[in-house]
Structures are given as structure tokens and as C-alpha cells.
Amino acid sequence: MEQMTVNAIETQGLGKRYGSFWALQDCTITVPKGSITALVGPNGAGKSTLLKLLVGLNRPSSGSCTVLGDTSGASITPSIGYLAQEVPLYKQLSAEDHIQLGRRINIRWDSELAREHITKLDIPLDRSVKSLSGGQRAQVALALALAKKPKLLLLDEPVAALDPLAREDFLQSLTQAVADAEGELTVLMSSHLINDLERISDHLIVLATGKTQLCDSTSNVQQTHKLLIGARQPQPKNDAFTIVSAVHTPRQTTMLVRLKQPNFHDPQWQIQDVALEEITLAYMRGARQQAHKQLTKGDA
């Protein structure tokens, strides 16, 4: 019961199969309440699938998920703001029309909040959505998601299609909304790369080839992941770390490792900090190699 209040999302072995293809497999993650969590992974990693399962648009093929303490899925949509990848809105309707629509079909709804958000950015309320730019449309969609007064915001690649300036504005709006909610709002958003979300997120989930590679707070991730450089060692073994990726030259070995204890000292290794981006890339690369190996093994 204690766990329920701490985590906004908990999944256990969650999987989704389309035909014979597993888009998401054995996904076990936790998203702490009040966090801004970045869900990072390459195309086809299962990010969209995971978000759709969490919001109840799709049903899992295996495993279970608990969202805001509820396992059923459908009954909690009023508390979830969801923004799909292609930012779908009714093209022929205006932002104001959408606000009116939201007011009619939602139990909790703050029209003023949405209007304020939209007008503050000089986006016309009365023009049809199709005449707005991509960045403006994303902002309208965010305003509508926030107007539900959600406890959880699920954003599927919200900034992927935006230019750098619109991206900046969007993330700023988002951080503002989280600050305004005073810890009551949890955000889970996906992206190809951590760069987009690094500044504002405090939690990181790496998803690749349909599986969870990493799920931790960004500070923990940075503390426990180091680059070790030393004399060539083809098969280095050490109980203090696990190897995420390794590069061997004739004389030197460079490894990205995950430390079991944050304080690690070993005279034979030169220890360096690594950027979050490098860490996520290493996990994605590792997952791809693993998948490739399994595939070739299967062929043989």
C-alpha cells in the first residue's frame, strides 16, 4: 500500500503483441509520483505502445500495470492527460471549440487555465486548428491536457516534430505546469534522445527492442555509470560493476560500466564521468547487438 502512494506508475512484466510481433515485452518500470520521467528509446522500441497501454487505449497481452493506484485502466482516464504522437485535434474546430468540448465531456475541467495558456503564447483561440503551426498545435494540445487537471501527464514524443524554438517553448510550458501543480503532477514523456528532455527530467527509462534497459533517477544513473579506461583487457571481470559496452583497441580498453556501489576506485582504471546521452546510447546499442545476436543464433 505504501508503494501505491509513492509511484504514479508501476508495471510488472507488461507486454503487448501485435500478431506474432512483440512490440513491448516484459516491461517492468516504476515512475515515482511527482517526477518528470523521460522515456527514451529508438524508433520501434515500444514507447508509444507502453504509453497507450498506460492510458488504456490498448490492452496488454501479458503482465499488469498499476496507474495512479488503479489496475483496471479505463476508469482513471479523467485523471490522465494524454498527448498522442501526431497531436490529434479536430482540424476544423478552433482551440475555443476544443475547450468547450472538453468542458462538456470531462468531470474536472478548467477552461480558464487552457485559455490563459493559449492566449499567453499569442495563439488565436477562434481560428481552426488546421491553420495553426505545428508548435502552436502542440501547445493547444498541452493546454487541453492540462485543463483536465490531470495527476499524470503522458506525452508521446511531444517535441519530435517541433523546431528548436517551439521545442524550447513547449518544454518551458511543461516545467511551469509541473511547478504550478506542486508535486501533484507526474509527467512521463517519450523521445528518441535524452537531449531533448535532459534539462527538465529527473527520471530516466531506457526502452529498446521492446524491453526495459534502464529505469532510475537521472542523478543515480549519472553516479553509477562511469567510463573506465585502462590497459587492454579482453575479458575484464569485476564484481563491482557490469559492463554496458566496451571498446578494445590493441593497447587499450574503454568500457562504459554500471557500478554496483557509487564509490569505485581501482588503480588500473582511469575513471571518467559520462553524459546521460552517452549512457542511453550505449544501452540502445547494446540492446540492438543483443537482438541481432539472438536473431543470428535463431537462424543457425
Place this chain on the structure above:
Amino acid sequence: MFWLIWKQQRKQFLLGLLLVAAYAAFVLTTGISIDHRRQPDLISTTWLNIVRAGYAVPVLLGMFWGAPLISNEYDSGTNKFIWTQGISRRKWLFSKLAVTMIVAGLCGLACSLLASWWFGLPTSYGVIGSRFYPAQFGATGLMPIIYSIFAIGLGAAIGAWLKKPVAAIATTLALYSFAFFLVAGYLRPNYMTAYRYIYKAPTGCVTNHYPNGSSSVDCAHYDEGPASLRNDMGLWVTRTTLNMRQQTATGPQQTVFYQPGRRYWRFQGTEAGIYLGLSALTAVAAYRLVVKRDA
């Protein structure tokens, strides 16, 4: 929800109403002129066929109101928006279906009232056209209303299945036509046991012999039949058979199977029941596709 349906559908609703208005204008102007002149000989077959074309209004509604109803939402991705708001998919679906079916049914009612009035105008023949003629049967009575409801359900279910508006429109046309011809051609003649009249082909009949060995008899009218057959201008000859062993002076003995015109309303009732059943099936299919399937 009704607010959204109105916002989304008003253009299509207005176009549909224009179609019905055009039909009404034609039926009323031609009908009034017939009534005034009381000269049935002058009823043009073009007029007759245009009024009968009212049977096609439901399929148009099915194609342009029904098929895009759900497929448009899948196509633009807005289903993911609306299904994550505070309204259940079931309520969303049934509000859309109910409103569109009711408006379509009212359009059908308007067409039916117009056509039924037109065909019922007093003439020296007593009746215009034949009430069992497939297009006329479909343009009058209960049929335009029931067909419209079915067409919306069919279009919506196909749209939910295919998720693409253009494909859904084409498939709706194909499947609706298939159902229409199947029912009109194969089921309708059997709603009630046909009356039978055996008669010897009179003079004036032409016996056609075909290369494949079959033959048929064309007679201008059934002069020799019983009074009920002779005087029933609304009757429907569903089938004629020839008995080649019973040759008469003019050709083989012929059996005529027919449904008397007075059975029109019982046939309308039976067919309405069939189409209402089909409509219920389409609603169930749409429910399963929308509510039980992934977004």
C-alpha cells in the same frame, strides 16, 4: 457529445437535407401537375423513374454519413484524443450512431411520405406504377426509413473496420447493394407463399425458344386469369414456369406465381423486420470493433 456531433456533422447533414429538398421539389411539382390534369396517360416514365430513385437516398446517406462517421476519427487520429477524455468509448459510439440513425431515418421518412403520396395519386389506372416494383417498393412505405437506419449502421461498422473513409465509402456501396439485391431478388418473393394460376397460353402470346433448350412465353396481359388477377394492377408476378409436356395450341402450359397487391404492407413489415435485425448486427459489430479493439 451532441454538441460535438453537430460540429462535426453539420456540413454533411446540410448536404443530405439539400438532397432531400431537391427530391421533394421534384416530387411535389410533378405530383401537383398530375393531380391537376388528371391525365394519367401523360405521366412520363422519366418522372416515374426519378421518383422511384428515392430508393437510393438511404445508400447515399450510408456512404456519406455512415462510412466516415468512425473511419474519419481513426484516419485523423482524433479517436486517441476523444477516447482519452472523460467519456467512455461505448457512450461515444452510441451517441454518434443514435443521432445519425435518427436524422437519417427522418430523411427516409420525408422521402417515403413524398413518394408514397406521388404513387398514390388518383389516376384513371387507379395506381401509378407497380407497388412491388423493386425500386418503387424501396422508395415507399417503411422501406426508406428502415433502409436509412441500416445504411448508417453498415457504413459505421465498415468504417470502424477499415479505418479509411474512402475505402469505407466504396465498401459500403458494394455491401449495401449486395444486401439489397439479395433481399429483393431472393428473399422478398418468399415472404409469403405465392398464389398460383395455371393457364393455357392464349393466342397473342409469343413462345421464345432458346438455344439452350429452355423457352419462355411472353403475353401482353393475363386476360384469361381470374378476376383477382385481372383487376389487380399492383400484383407482382414472382415466377412463371412452363410445362413442356402440356402443350396447348399456342405453346406449353404456363404456371404463374404471383403476390397480390394487397400484400404490400405485410411485405413491407417483414422486410422492415429483416433490415432492423441487420441494423442491430451492424451496431454490435461497430461496438466490438470500437470498444473491444485496440485504438
